[in-house]
Amino acid sequence: xxxxxxxxxxxxxxxxxxxxxxxxxxxxxxxxxxxxxxxxxxxxxxxxxxxxxxxxxxxxxxxxxxxxxxxxxxxxxxxxxxxxxxxxxxxxxxxxxxxxxxxxxxxxxxxxxxxxxxxxxxxxxxxxxxxxxxxxxxxxxxxxxxxxxxxxxxxxxxxxxxxxxxxxxxxxxxxxxxxxxxxxxxxxxxxxxxxxxxxxxxxxxxxxxxxxxxxxxxxxxxxxxxxxxxxxxxxxxxxxxxxxxxxxxxxxxxxxxxxxxxxxxxxxxxxxxxxxxxxxxxxxxxxxxxxxxxxxxxxxxxxxxxxxxxxxxxxxxxxxxxxxxxxxxxxxxxxxxxxxxxxxxxxxxxxxxxxxxxxxxxxxxxxxxxxxxxxxxxxxxxxxxxxxxxxxxxxxxxxxxxxxxxxxxxxxxxxxxxxxxxxxxxxxxxxxxxxxxxxxxxxxxxxxxxxxxxxxxxxxxxxxxxxxxxxxxxxxxxxxxxx
Amino acid sequence: xxxxxxxxxxxxxxxxxxxxxxxxxxxxxxxxxxxxxxxxxxxxxxxxxxxxxxxxxxxxxxxxxxxxxxxxxxxxxxxxxxxxxxxxxxxxxxxxxxxxxxxxxxxxxxxxxxxxxxxxxxxxxxxxxxxxxxxxxxxxxxxxxxxxxxxxxxxxxxxxxxxxxxxxxxxxxxxxxxxxxxxxxxxxxxxxxxxxxxxxxxxxxxxxxxxxxxxxxxxxxxxxxxxxxxxxxxxxxxxxxxxxxxxxxxxxxxxxxxxxxxxxxxxxxxxxxxxxxxxxxxxxxxxxxxxxxxxxxxxxxxxxxxxxxxxxxxxxxxxxxxxxxxxxxxxxxxxxxxxxxxxxxxxxxxxxxxxxxxxxxxxxxxxxxxxxxxxxxxxxxxxxxxxxxxxxxxxxxxxxxxxxxxxxxxxxxxxxxxxxxxxxxxxxxxxxxxxxxxxxxxxxxxxxxxxxxxxxxxxxxxxxxxxxxxxxxxxxxxxxxxxxxxxxxxxxxxxxxxxxxxxxxxxx
Numbered sequence: 001x002x003x004x005x006x007x008x009x010x011x012x013x014x015x016x017x018x019x020x021x022x023x024x025x026x027x028x029x030x031x032x033x034x035x036x037x038x039x040x041x042x043x044x045x046x047x048x049x050x051x052x053x054x055x056x057x058x059x060x061x062x063x064x065x066x067x068x069x070x071x072x073x074x075x076x077x078x079x080x081x082x083x084x085x086x087x088x089x090x091x092x093x094x095x096x097x098x099x100x101x102x103x104x105x106x107x108x109x110x111x112x113x114x115x116x117x118x119x120x121x122x123x124x125x126x127x128x129x130x131x132x133x134x135x136x137x138x139x140x141x142x143x144x145x146x147x148x149x150x151x152x153x154x155x156x157x158x159x160x161x162x163x164x165x166x167x168x169x170x171x172x173x174x175x176x177x178x179x180x181x182x183x184x185x186x187x188x189x190x191x192x193x194x195x196x197x198x199x200x201x202x203x204x205x206x207x208x209x210x211x212x213x214x215x216x217x218x219x220x221x222x223x224x225x226x227x228x229x230x231x232x233x234x235x236x237x238x239x240x241x242x243x244x245x246x247x248x249x250x251x252x253x254x255x256x257x258x259x260x261x262x263x264x265x266x267x268x269x270x271x272x273x274x275x276x277x278x279x280x281x282x283x284x285x286x287x288x289x290x291x292x293x294x295x296x297x298x299x300x301x302x303x304x305x306x307x308x309x310x311x312x313x314x315x316x317x318x319x320x321x322x323x324x325x326x327x328x329x330x331x332x333x334x335x336x337x338x339x340x341x342x343x344x345x346x347x348x349x350x351x352x353x354x355x356x357x358x359x360x361x362x363x364x365x366x367x368x369x370x371x372x373x374x375x376x377x378x379x380x381x382x383x384x385x386x387x388x389x390x391x392x393x394x395x396x397x398x399x400x401x402x403x404x405x406x407x408x409x410x411x412x413x414x415x416x417x418x419x420x421x422x423x424x425x426x427x428x429x430x431x432x433x434x435x436x437x438x439x440x441x442x443x444x445x446x447x448x449x450x451x452x453x454x455x456x457x458x459x460x461x462x463x464x465x466x467x468x469x470x471x472x473x474x475x476x477x478x479x480x481x482x483x
Numbered sequence: 484x485x486x487x488x489x490x491x492x493x494x495x496x497x498x499x500x501x502x503x504x505x506x507x508x509x510x511x512x513x514x515x516x517x518x519x520x521x522x523x524x525x526x527x528x529x530x531x532x533x534x535x536x537x538x539x540x541x542x543x544x545x546x547x548x549x550x551x552x553x554x555x556x557x558x559x560x561x562x563x564x565x566x567x568x569x570x571x572x573x574x575x576x577x578x579x580x581x582x583x584x585x586x587x588x589x590x591x592x593x594x595x596x597x598x599x600x601x602x603x604x605x606x607x608x609x610x611x612x613x614x615x616x617x618x619x620x621x622x623x624x625x626x627x628x629x630x631x632x633x634x635x636x637x638x639x640x641x642x643x644x645x646x647x648x649x650x651x652x653x654x655x656x657x658x659x660x661x662x663x664x665x666x667x668x669x670x671x672x673x674x675x676x677x678x679x680x681x682x683x684x685x686x687x688x689x690x691x692x693x694x695x696x697x698x699x700x701x702x703x704x705x706x707x708x709x710x711x712x713x714x715x716x717x718x719x720x721x722x723x724x725x726x727x728x729x730x731x732x733x734x735x736x737x738x739x740x741x742x743x744x745x746x747x748x749x750x751x752x753x754x755x756x757x758x759x760x761x762x763x764x765x766x767x768x769x770x771x772x773x774x775x776x777x778x779x780x781x782x783x784x785x786x787x788x789x790x791x792x793x794x795x796x797x798x799x800x801x802x803x804x805x806x807x808x809x810x811x812x813x814x815x816x817x818x819x820x821x822x823x824x825x826x827x828x829x830x831x832x833x834x835x836x837x838x839x840x841x842x843x844x845x846x847x848x849x850x851x852x853x854x855x856x857x858x859x860x861x862x863x864x865x866x867x868x869x870x871x872x873x874x875x876x877x878x879x880x881x882x883x884x885x886x887x888x889x890x891x892x893x894x895x896x897x898x899x900x901x902x903x904x905x906x907x908x909x910x911x912x913x914x915x916x917x918x919x920x921x922x923x924x925x926x927x928x929x930x931x932x933x934x935x936x937x938x939x940x941x942x943x944x945x946x947x948x949x950x951x952x953x954x955x956x957x958x959x960x961x962x963x964x965x966x967x968x969x970x971x972x973x974x975x976x977x978x979x980x981x982x983x984x985x986x987x988x989x990x991x
Contacts, residue, residue, distance in 0.1 A: 326558060369640075370596070389632065389658075390625040399621070403669045411666070418662035425658055429635075429651060437639045437647050473556040 006064040009071035012052040012079065013119050019045035020112035027105035035103045036094070042108035043090050046115070050083040057474075061481050063125060067189050070125040077478035078122035078254045081336055082247060086115045088343040088453055089243035095447025096239045096350050102148050111243065114140035118251035122258070127176040127186040127212075130255050134172065134219070137251055138165050141244050145236040153357065157235025164228040168218030175211030178204055179263075191263040200266060209264050209271065213278075216259075219252035220308045223282040233301035238353055241297065242346030245304045246339040253311055253335060257328060261318050261482050268319020275316045276413060282309030283420040291427045296349055296362050299427060300342075303386060306424060307338050313417060314401055317408030327404035329476040330397075336471060337397035337464075341385040344457030348379045351444045351454065359442070362431055366440025375444060376435045378458040383428040385461050388421050393464045400472070489549035490537060491565040494530045494575070495612045498523055498605035505605070510598040517590060520601040524583035527608065531579040538572055540971050543978035545618060545681065553622075560677045564619040569975025570746055571615045573816060573968065574739055577823045578615065580953070581735045582608045585728035587950045588831050592727055592838050593641060600641060603633040604728065611736050615743060620668045620678040624661070627704075627744075630737065631657055634729065642724040649717075649724035656717040660704035667700035671752070684751045684982075691755045691990070698756035701749050708741030711764075711801060712771035715794045722790035727834025730786070734793050735827035739819045742800050746812070750804075751979060754986030757807065761893035764805040769899045771798030776909035780916060785843045788917055789829045792869065795906055796822045802903055803884030806894055807983050811887025812976045813969055818880030820968070821961065825869040825877055828954045832862050835947050836921075839940055840929050845920045849927030855942040859922045861951050866918050868958045870910040876961035881907055893983075 007014070023045065027038050053076055061072035089111060097103045117137025124130045142165060146158020180186050182201040183194040195205075217225040233241045264271065286306030293299035314331025317323045352359050352368075352375075369376040385394030398421065402414045434440075464471060487493060501523025508515055538546060545566030554561040567575060586604065593600050610633065613626030631654055639650030672678045675686055689697065707714045722730050750757045775795030782788040800822070803815035836851075836858070837843055852859040864875070871877040888900035921927075933940050943951070961968060 369599075373599075384632065390629045395625070395628070399624075399665070399669070402666065403673060406666070406669050407673050411670075414666055414669070418665060422655065422659055422662055425655060426651070429654060433639060433647055433651065436636060437650070469554045469556050469559075472554065472559065476556065 006062060009062045009064045009069050009123065012049045012056075013116055013123070015052060016045060016049045016112060016116045016119070019048070020109050020116065023112065024106070024109045027109065030105060035105050038105040038108050039090055039094050042112055043087055045112060046083050046086045046090070050080060050087070053079045053083060067187050068126040068129050069120070069123050071123055072481050073478040074254075074258070074482055075119075075123045077332060077474060078250060079119045081339060082115055082118045082122070082250055085243065085246045085250065085339055085343070086111060088457065089239065089247070091449045091453030092242050092343065092347055092350055093239035094449040095445065096353075096450065097237070099445060099447070100148065100237065100355065102237065107144070107147060110140040110144050114144070115247065118247055118254075121251040122254040124255060124258060125188055127179060127188070127259070130259060131169070131172055131176060133251075134169060134215075134255070137248065138169070138219075141165075141240075141248060144240045145232060145244070147240060148237045151356075153235035154237060157232045160228055160235075161232045164218065168215045168225070170215075171211045171218070172215030175208045175213075175215060178208030178211065182208060188259065188263040192265075195266045205264075206267055206270050209260070209267055210274070212259060213256070213271070213274070216252050216256045217278065220249050220256070220312075221305050222278050222308050222312060223285045223305065226282070226286070226305045226308075229305055230298050230301040233304065234295065234297045238297065238346060238350050241301075242343055242350070245300075245346075246342050249304070249308060249311075250335055250339060253315075253331070257315060257318070257331070257482075260315065261324065261328065265319050265321070272316055272319055275312060275318075276410065279309050279312035279316060280413060280416050282306065282312060283416060284309075287420045287423045287427075291423065293427070294362055296360055296365070296431070299362065300345060300349070303424070303428075304342070306420065307386075309420075310398070310401060310417060311335060311338065313405050313410075313413055316405065316410055316413060320408060323404065323408040325476065325479050325482070327401075327408055328479045328482065329472070330400040330404040332475040332478060333468075333471060334397040334401050336475075337385070337393040340457050340460050340464075341382050341392070341394055344378060344454055344461060345382040345386070347450055347454035347457065348375060348382065351375060351447075351450055352442055353445075354443070362434055363438075364440070364442060365431060365434045366438040366442070367435075368440070368442050369436035371442060372444055375454070378454050379435060380432050381458050381461055383432055387425045387428050389425075391462055391465050393461050393468070396465050396468045486551065489565070490530070490534050490547050491567060491616050492549050494527065494534055494579075495565065495609060495616055497527045497530055498608045501605045502602050505598060505602055508598065510596070513594070513597045516597050516601050517586070520605060521583055521586050523605060524579070524586055524608065528579040528583055531576050534567065535572065535576060538567065538971070540569070541974055543974035544568060548618075553619075560672075560679075561621045562619045562679055563622060564679055565616040565622075566618045567616055569972035570816065570979070571743065572971055573820050574736075574743055575612060575615045577739070577820050578608065578611050578736050581731060581823060581827055584827070584831070584950055584953065585731045587946065588731065588834060589726070589728045590946060592834060596640065600637070603636045604732075607633040607637070607732065611732075611740065614740050618680050620671065620680060620683075622678075623680075624665060624668055627740070628658075628661060630740065634733065634737065637729040638721055638725045641726040641729070644724075645720070646724045649720040652717050653721040656707055656714075660707035660714075663700045664704035667697045670697065680748065680752070687754075689753065694753040694756035695759065698749055698753040698760060701744065701752075702760075705741040705744035705749065708744070709738060709797050709801065710741070710794065711767050712774050712794060712798070713767075715771070715775075718794065719787050719790045722793070722830075723784065723786050727830060727837070730790075730830040730834070731827045734790075734830055735823040738793060738797055739823060742797065742804065742815070742819055745801070745804060746816070746979075750807070751982060754983050755990050757805070758893050758983065758987055758990065761805045761807055761891070762895055765802055765888070765894040765899040768798040768801035768805070769903050771795065772802070772903050772906035773909070776906050776913060780909070780913040783845055785833050785845055785917060785921070786830070786837075787843075788845070788913065789826060789833060792910065792913065793822070793826055795910065796826065796869075798906070799881055799884050799903065802888050802899065806884070806887040806891035807980065808887050808891055808893070809973075809976055809980050810883055811891060812979060813972055814880055814883030814887050816972050816976070817961070817965065817968055818877075818884055821868070821876045821880040824954050824957055824961075825865055828865040828951065828958075829869060831950060831954075832858070832865060835943065836940075839938070840933055842929060845917065847927050847929040847932070848921040849924045850922070850930070851927070851940070852922040853926075854930065854940050857942050857948065861943070861948075861955065862922065863918060864955060864958065866914045868962070870914040871907050874962050876958045876965075879961060879965045
């Protein structure tokens with residue numbers, strides 16, 4: 001054994017961070033009116049990192065820095081998803097920030113930093129690293145949320161996100177401290193080893209784990225920690241909202257899964273009930289409140305909350321190792337399906353948004369079906385996918401998810417899941433109704449990268465539903481080593 | 484054999500070829516769009532005849548099977564599995580037969596957004612055919628849910644004044660049922676380790692207590708679609724607001740998706756539960772028959788009258804099916820076809836007159852016989868068929884159903900059949916009432932009303948007569964010589980009843 005730590009696990013991550021730092025400098029020499037170069041360079045960085053990440057598929061799990069950073073099938077899967085999200089996010093932002101007069105080079109570097117934080121989160125093998133990754137992913141997001149300064153809503157969104165995010169981080173730090181107090185270590189493997197050889201330290205550990213759950217609950221916008229979501233999603237620049245509603249959620253779930261499945265299976269008895277309740281509440285509340293929204297960004301914010309509830313379903317049986325791997329794989333699949341559909345939906349929203357927050361009411365979509373049929377078809381596909389209807393990836397995702405949850409013996413939760421899907425059909429369909437069945441004269445912006453991203457996500461949404469087996473296989477092999 | 488050259492695959496997905504062609508035709512070339520769609524649906528119909536030609540009526544099992552592994556990872560065992568047997572062959576033919584007829588009926592009725600209309604219609608045909616042919620629960624569920632989407636658009640875009648309300652109601656009602664079925668499907672897939680329906684039937688080891696729950700979950704989806712009383716309230720809205728072609732397909736085919744579901748899934752998968760539930764279903768069916776007939780009579784709107792008559796007619800289908808004997812089930816299948824033809828034809832005829840008068844209020848009509856003799860004659864035949872006059876198709880179906888229901892051990896009482904027989908008489912009352920109001924008596928005010936706008940009510944033109952003739956031929960054919968139709972389904976029906984008898988023995 002050498003003293004030199006094995007750098008392979010952090011290789012893609014390092015590449016991205018170095019790339020982002022370099023880009024920060026390079027950007028200084030790119031003239032103001034040619035910031036597209038920065039965007040393309042960022043995309044290139046993401047693509048390269050994606051290549052490195054994908055090259056790790058099928059490798060044996062690695063750990064480095066005293067198990068603080070790990071690289072296994074799970075982290076590869078999540079990181080690949082995060083990097084694709086980053087690329088889609090850049091696709092959506094490219095024309096948008098130009099049009100909204102906020103094209104500044106640091107926009108893209110901030111995105112890269114945030115993505116590296118998210119990737120680190122998926123690779124964390126230690127609670128301290130979870131904390132570091134959380135900060136690394138969140139701080140750029142706070143800035144991005146307020147990027148449309150001096151628009152008041154955007155500044156408010158940034159501040160709100162920052163305050164509540166800092167609060168949430170506090171929970172995680174405190175939880176980590178309590179877990180350390182109970183077990184004498186912050187390493188996830190160390191906690192397992194400790195719990196295996198000592199008697200359960202009881203309440204202290206449970207409270208610590210619960211506090212971590214609260215902190216991560218903020219990040220994934222689960223009820224009752226969701227209060228910030230609608231305002232932040234509505235106030236932030238739409239492209240940022242798109243990125244944060246997928247990226248931050250993926251990272252949050254990755255950390256949640258990593259921490260709970262690796263370190264806390266022994267307290268699953270206490271946690272399962274809590275997760276059950278949070279998941280059920282999130283689905284019910286998110287979907288119910290979404291019904292009454294007239295602003296599309298706000299509606300999608302609540303829809304995003306609701307979908308966090310669905311994904312959380314997959315985590316409920318995490319302590320039962322027989323069904324856990326199936327159900328977590330289902331959760332991963334659902335994350336992919338949500339991320340893809342979500343980016344597409346936001347793509348349509350961005351295409352129709354006008355300066356000063358105009359064009360964001362659902363009624364502004366009237367007549368879209370007649371005037372821009374392709375855009376309306378894409379939006380219909382996304383809405384069907386969010387409801388969970390064929391022929392979309394959303395249906396397959398729900399099928400997979402509910403099946404796993406039922407196999408885990410949580411039929412009640414599955415029933416809540418399908419009933420809330422029915423509720424969600426009402427407000428998603430309202431968008432379709434407005435687009436096709438009401439008269440109006442919407443005006444869209446044509447931006448090639450935006451159109452490309454929307455078209456790509458729409459095609460993927462349909463295609464993967466026809467041949468989901470490859471993604472299934474990848475998702476289930478990704479979680480094999482976790483349990 | 485090549486995947487796409489399987490007869491059933493080709494039959495199911497052929498309309499997509501039409502969709503692809505339509506996409507490349509400019510939307511203002513309306514006639515070209517119509518012809519392409521008509522051509523596609525006619526070819527699809529020919530394909531279904533080709534399938535019929537290859538169908539071996541003496542074989543009770545699934546035929547022309549197309550079976551491929553589809554999703555076989557991570558404990559999933561989902562197949563692409565199509566097959567046809569005596570239970571579904573007629574319904575497939577009904578679908579492919581009514582679709583071109585519906586397209587023809589839209590020739591002058593749909594002028595707005597023709598391209599979108601035709602695309603949705605072809606997609607709908609794919610979904611409906613798929614439902615009748617799918618033998619894997621996952622595949623079935625995809626087709627089942629998929630039929631919702633184009634129908635929702637057809638009602639919502641081209642429907643009447645309250646179309647949005649009707650479309651959403653239709654969608655949410657149907658979806659509410661199918662999500663419960665989804666859970667049952669998942670349960671079956673988890674415990675049976677397969678989603679293939681024949682395999683699940685062959686396993687057949689579901690405990691009776693669980694069977695009842697699963698039966699109810701499936702029944703929720705199908706009973707709403709049928710619709711059985713008291714879950715019918717979406718139907719009048721959807722029918723009245725839908726454009727004519729939509730109503731024809733809705734009544735002609737989509738309601739049968741529900742009854743077919745009972746036949747294909749509920750009865751063979753959960754035989755014991757089906758036996759236990761039979762008296763209750765018979766009760767609901769009987770209530771539906773009487774209620775539907777009574778409410779029909781009270782309608783002032785012709786389309787609503789026809790819509791409610793569906794509740795009554797489908798009650799007969801359910802009654803026959805849950806007699807759970809050969810006669811009842813065979814009668815039920817034939818009555819599904821009959822209802823598709825007669826009620827489909829009624830909606831077509833109502834649509835044809837509505838296109839000229841723009842009203843469906845019964846009270847403004849009257850004395851049309853003198854002005855439109857051909858229209859009146861065809862309407863009379865169709866009405867008589869719908870009320871079950873001997874010599875026409877409706878009689879054969881209803882009579883067989885009632886025979887089955889009288890002798891049914893599963894239902895256990897002849898009273899249901901006896902009361903349901905009253906429904907036949909009531910049907911005569913509301914149908915003849917409608918006919919009399921529209922065609923006999925003094926001339927209605929609508930005649931002058933139309934004149935005021937510079938038109939006059941004309942009789943059917945050749946296109947409209949051409950639409951009706953194939954239906955009329957079938958109405959007489961089934962009425963006078965139903966044997967070939969029964970022969971197609973008999974082995975499969977006997978097979979089903981046999982399995983039920985075994986299950987009944989196992990219960991005691």
